[in-house]
Amino acid sequence: MRVFEETARSSECAARAGRLHTVHGEVPTPAFMPVGTQATVKSLTPEDLHGLGARILLGNTYHLYLRPGHERIRRLGGLHRFMGWDGPILTDSGGFQVYSLAALARIEEEGAVFRSHVDGSLHRLTPELAVEVQEALGSDVMMCLDTCIPYPAGEAEVARASGLTTRWAARCLAARRRPELRLFGIVQGGMDPVWRRRSAEELAALGFDGYALGGLSVGEPKALMLEMVETARPCLPADRPVYAMGVGTPEDLVECVARGVDLFDCVLPTRNARNGQLFTSFGRIVIKNARYKEDPGPVDPACTCYTCRHFSRAYLRHLFVARELLAYRLNTIHNLHYFLELMRRMREAIERDAFEAFRRDFYQRREGTP
Amino acid sequence: MRVFEETARSSECAARAGRLHTVHGEVPTPAFMPVGTQATVKSLTPEDLHGLGARILLGNTYHLYLRPGHERIRRLGGLHRFMGWDGPILTDSGGFQVYSLAALARIEEEGAVFRSHVDGSLHRLTPELAVEVQEALGSDVMMCLDTCIPYPAGEAEVARASGLTTRWAARCLAARRRPELRLFGIVQGGMDPVWRRRSAEELAALGFDGYALGGLSVGEPKALMLEMVETARPCLPADRPVYAMGVGTPEDLVECVARGVDLFDCVLPTRNARNGQLFTSFGRIVIKNARYKEDPGPVDPACTCYTCRHFSRAYLRHLFVARELLAYRLNTIHNLHYFLELMRRMREAIERDAFEAFRRDFYQRREGTP
Numbered sequence: 001m002r003v004f005e006e007t008a009r010s011s012e013c014a015a016r017a018g019r020l021h022t023v024h025g026e027v028p029t030p031a032f033m034p035v036g037t038q039a040t041v042k043s044l045t046p047e048d049l050h051g052l053g054a055r056i057l058l059g060n061t062y063h064l065y066l067r068p069g070h071e072r073i074r075r076l077g078g079l080h081r082f083m084g085w086d087g088p089i090l091t092d093s094g095g096f097q098v099y100s101l102a103a104l105a106r107i108e109e110e111g112a113v114f115r116s117h118v119d120g121s122l123h124r125l126t127p128e129l130a131v132e133v134q135e136a137l138g139s140d141v142m143m144c145l146d147t148c149i150p151y152p153a154g155e156a157e158v159a160r161a162s163g164l165t166t167r168w169a170a171r172c173l174a175a176r177r178r179p180e181l182r183l184f185g186i187v188q189g190g191m192d193p194v195w196r197r198r199s200a201e202e203l204a205a206l207g208f209d210g211y212a213l214g215g216l217s218v219g220e221p222k223a224l225m226l227e228m229v230e231t232a233r234p235c236l237p238a239d240r241p242v243y244a245m246g247v248g249t250p251e252d253l254v255e256c257v258a259r260g261v262d263l264f265d266c267v268l269p270t271r272n273a274r275n276g277q278l279f280t281s282f283g284r285i286v287i288k289n290a291r292y293k294e295d296p297g298p299v300d301p302a303c304t305c306y307t308c309r310h311f312s313r314a315y316l317r318h319l320f321v322a323r324e325l326l327a328y329r330l331n332t333i334h335n336l337h338y339f340l341e342l343m344r345r346m347r348e349a350i351e352r353d354a355f356e357a358f359r360r361d362f363y364q365r366r367e368g369t370p
Numbered sequence: 371m372r373v374f375e376e377t378a379r380s381s382e383c384a385a386r387a388g389r390l391h392t393v394h395g396e397v398p399t400p401a402f403m404p405v406g407t408q409a410t411v412k413s414l415t416p417e418d419l420h421g422l423g424a425r426i427l428l429g430n431t432y433h434l435y436l437r438p439g440h441e442r443i444r445r446l447g448g449l450h451r452f453m454g455w456d457g458p459i460l461t462d463s464g465g466f467q468v469y470s471l472a473a474l475a476r477i478e479e480e481g482a483v484f485r486s487h488v489d490g491s492l493h494r495l496t497p498e499l500a501v502e503v504q505e506a507l508g509s510d511v512m513m514c515l516d517t518c519i520p521y522p523a524g525e526a527e528v529a530r531a532s533g534l535t536t537r538w539a540a541r542c543l544a545a546r547r548r549p550e551l552r553l554f555g556i557v558q559g560g561m562d563p564v565w566r567r568r569s570a571e572e573l574a575a576l577g578f579d580g581y582a583l584g585g586l587s588v589g590e591p592k593a594l595m596l597e598m599v600e601t602a603r604p605c606l607p608a609d610r611p612v613y614a615m616g617v618g619t620p621e622d623l624v625e626c627v628a629r630g631v632d633l634f635d636c637v638l639p640t641r642n643a644r645n646g647q648l649f650t651s652f653g654r655i656v657i658k659n660a661r662y663k664e665d666p667g668p669v670d671p672a673c674t675c676y677t678c679r680h681f682s683r684a685y686l687r688h689l690f691v692a693r694e695l696l697a698y699r700l701n702t703i704h705n706l707h708y709f710l711e712l713m714r715r716m717r718e719a720i721e722r723d724a725f726e727a728f729r730r731d732f733y734q735r736r737e738g739t740p
Contacts, residue, residue: 038688038689038692038694039685039688039689040689040694040695040696042694042695042696043695043696043699044696045676045680045696045699045700046680047676067688067691067692068663068684068687068688068691072663072664072684075664076664076666076682076684076685077666082682082684082685082688083685084680084681084685293438293442294442294445294446296446296447306415306417310415310416310454311454312446312452314438314442314446314452315409315446315452315453315454317438318408318409318437318438318452319408319409319410321437321438322408322437324408324410324412325410325412325413325695325698325699326410326412326413326414326415328695329413329415329695329699330415
């Protein structure tokens, strides 16, 4: 089974549409993956996610390894059965969470040594273990263990982390036991074009099912992030999917799609939903704002999600102010609908070879007002 | 439009089936009303509630008066439109919440003076205001303002509170402006049979659309609670629905239905769901118990709810231990399904005149093990 096929390409930019094939079905790209860190997209059921048009979810190796444990999930029939999701799942390798969440993280040649953020227990995550955990989960798409580079970082740090990421990627390839599960390499290289290119070329030479761009959206200026995408993208094989990890805002998605990226994940729609920040065709709104106290209209008049079809801004504000559990769910439904619909419209625009017109329209709407 | 019609009656006990008619449709009784305190049944959408077979919800005058305010809800088109629920809604009057939640509550002849639990502001809730608030909300069934009696209480306290409840009930009747909205009187009388009977008779003489039994499940022994139901029930007109407020456990529902009660509400299924306590045909289980860590079976093999059809005890335990928002929703769906299904089975048993057989079977199952 081929990993990926390109089905359409923009004549004006690098945007492309395609299909990612996995053992749990195919995913039309460009695609956004809702984040289901702990074997659940916070507040939503698999039924909700299907209803929203989600086709692939992201799970989290670091979290699931610590709790409830990958061996337990394997004995319970794998992650799909455990969480009741029958579509594809991509899992990240845990590298980023070790970097961002774990206490006392120490990177060694052998792997990452860290203390659990749950109970303080000591763990060593090696490239081999990262693959073992993801194979136990039964991830359709597994990620190699990588080492994250903070922004800003000196060249020595970039060189060291990028080199180690390549060596770990080779060890992940060697450790793989289930070839039907896709394995993606992760391009590092910090914000240094030379190292970005080198990292991409080294990974491409190893030969992965797909490639991720790691270490983006870590605080760098937007222009620099896009420059890194532009730098790395041409070094990666055209017949493989490219995934911008942790990216991003709606604008980031549009700009990265324009530069040939196929897959995305980000906590933004789900986390901001829980903080009461909602995405709309005309920008973001903060639902607890007093101006919405008696506003009978939907969050976004242009939106067709369950939340916008049934509830007013006034009701959503009430739920949020009263800290009602339903607030988190209705806001999450709205925000994920916004992101998934944005991707759907981009795919459609690419298929009609009208991506630049879509992009202009996208920015024009934001300048309008509700 | 008649308020209520009896459609079947047990030949063995006082259990009866019927239909409550409201401007938002009819409700087959005996019925359980999920509690939607702040214009939401915690964690569920109206769509979820329809799917669970809920036919009538309970809203909370005290909470909605304080936040977001009944005038605001009226301007937004009423409580039904505000919360997106098109079925009947019963609202309690706020008397119980003033008693249990508000700071510095003081009962005067004129009404209850209290400080808001939200912001400490001072309020006076009179019988007239309780009706005004509920009419602004557009409640299908409104409750008179009453005064709660703690357990235990001396006779003087019982006499004073019961007398005041009757006088307030008369004032509620006089204050009513929307006759299409049902108004129920609330029987008090503490745990004193003489005062219970007297309270029921006084309210029946005033003439309400239905009658509630208040001040039950406040810490008294179960036998005493049932004795109060048996005492008051015959004093109330047979062509009117009777509602046991805040009752109760599955056993309480069965016993009260056997004694002729038609309507119930209780936070038990929803609150216990959020605390990880799940109701099953064989009793309650505490989902965080370590024995469920790797249990691949559903919460209750006899249950057909969404949660039991899709998820294992192991998954529900994981969600609960990880404090995932989905835990609250899946548990709430399960518990409400249990309560609503219990009522459905009781209605069906009454219609077949097989209530006593149902009751025996109900207790026998509890003695079994999972």
